[in-house]
Amino acid sequence: MLSLNRIVTSAIFSGLLTTISCQPQAEKTSPVREHITLSVYASGKVASKNQYEVKPNTTGYIKEIYVKEGDSVQNGMRLFSLSNETTILNREIASLSRSFSERENNLEKIQELEVQIDLAQSQMAHDSLLLERQKRLNEREIGTDLQLEQRLLSYAQRKTEYASLKLKKETLKRELDHNETTAKKNLEKASALANELEIKSTINGRVYSVLKEKGELVNAQNTLAIIGDGEEFILELLVDEYDISQIELGQEVMISFDSYQDQVFDARISKINPMMDSGNKSFVVEASMVTKPKTLYPNLTFEANIIIEAKENALLIPSSYIFQGNQVITSGGDTLQVRTGIKNYSETEILSGIDETTQLLKP
Structure with a gap:
């Protein structure tokens, strides 16, 4: 019986030694001085x-493509030309309207009014003389009140006609000036729209992509090319x-x-x-x-x-050796507080609390 107990005790003791010897050793480290960076x-x-998308400002069919991928371009260089018959026709109509509205082409209207004004002024002056003569006759009791009233009425009519013609002339001049200015602006607008059929580079650069082909219908929403x-x-x-x-x-x-x-x-x-x-x-x-x-x-x-x-020459330890934000465990089992600095995904800078001689255990 005693021999059996000794055998059992020996087996248990051997098992405990085996279990203890199989336990993993705690990971240890010591601070080192190295370069550390914190990055995003x-x-x-x-x-x-200066890369940009080349887009038309108007609608039209691509008439010509003057560049291809990889070409160098200069500011103002032609890239595409579009075809739009309505835009071209509008420019021609605006040009005709501009010519028709030019002041030089409407001088005869003003001259005709000036002749009428001169005539009305002469008639008014004549009626004024007749009126004064009639007044003198009436003062000498020659003539009737009816004749005087007729002279007054005739003079008033000539005066009104003269003032009306002068006002008509000023109105005509303003109208002609307005029409000429409007026609000029309309021509400028139509010409600008027609010029937009020629699409040019806005920078010195390179063509990186041409996205449309000749004959395609494009508008302001379409990207024709990419230049940078x-x-x-x-x-x-x-x-x-x-x-x-x-x-x-x-x-x-x-x-x-x-x-x-x-x-x-x-x-x-x-x-x-x-x-x-x-x-x-x-x-x-x-x-x-x-x-x-x-x-x-x-x-x-x-x-x-x-x-x-x-930071260069920073005192570093693996971030996994820190717990509760600012505590470490020494190899002797002591818990110490440290002050930390830069931290990245794997390492933490130690500003105080331990030094390079301190051996640490991983928590």
Whole structure:
């Protein structure tokens, strides 16, 4: 019986040793001094500087296309011409109306009135003399009151006719001036609409895409081509609304392109667009390249890290060794409070509480 008890006790003790020896050792670390950065992740795409969509301001059929993808263009260079018979006809009608309304072509109307005014003035002067003569005769009791009234009435009629013709002349002059000005403006408008049938580049740049073909009917809603700067590009980053408050002009951005693997390029924040896209809850932030690859194209995608804060020779520990925000456990089992600084997804800077000699246990 004693021998059996010893065997059982020995087996239990051996099992305990085996269990203890199989327990995993607690992970340990010590602070190290290294470089740390705090960054905000963003994705985005490349856009050509001054890139814009070429759209017509009028409706028409594409008559000619003067450029193709990859062509260099100059400001004012013709890109497309449209055909619109109504617009051309309206310009011709406006031109005829302008010619008809020109003051030089209506001088005879004014001259005719001036002749009538001179005649009315002469008749008024004549009737005025007759009226004065009749008054003198009546004063000498020669003539009747009826004759005097007739002279007064005739003079009043001539005077009214003279004033009416002068007013008619002034009205005609204003009407002719108005018609001439209106016709001139209508011609300018019709000419501008006709000129819009010729679509020209507004920048010096490069044609990146031609989206329509000859003969197609287009209007102001249609994009005919995409043009942008051939040398300078900007980066359009999408920054989440939770991170936008940390973004400032001039911050460094580290860029990695899928088309340039294993390379990182430097950029700087150049513009923060203040309107949030309610669809994806993000802001568009623009960056300018500092170092760039040999070749860039619009719509290339990339990933970016916007550097919010960086520090050299910082005292760092893995963030997983901190619990309750500011506490760590030493290898001796003591709990210490620490003051932290920069934190990223994996590491935390320690400002005080421990040093490089402190050995820590992972909670």
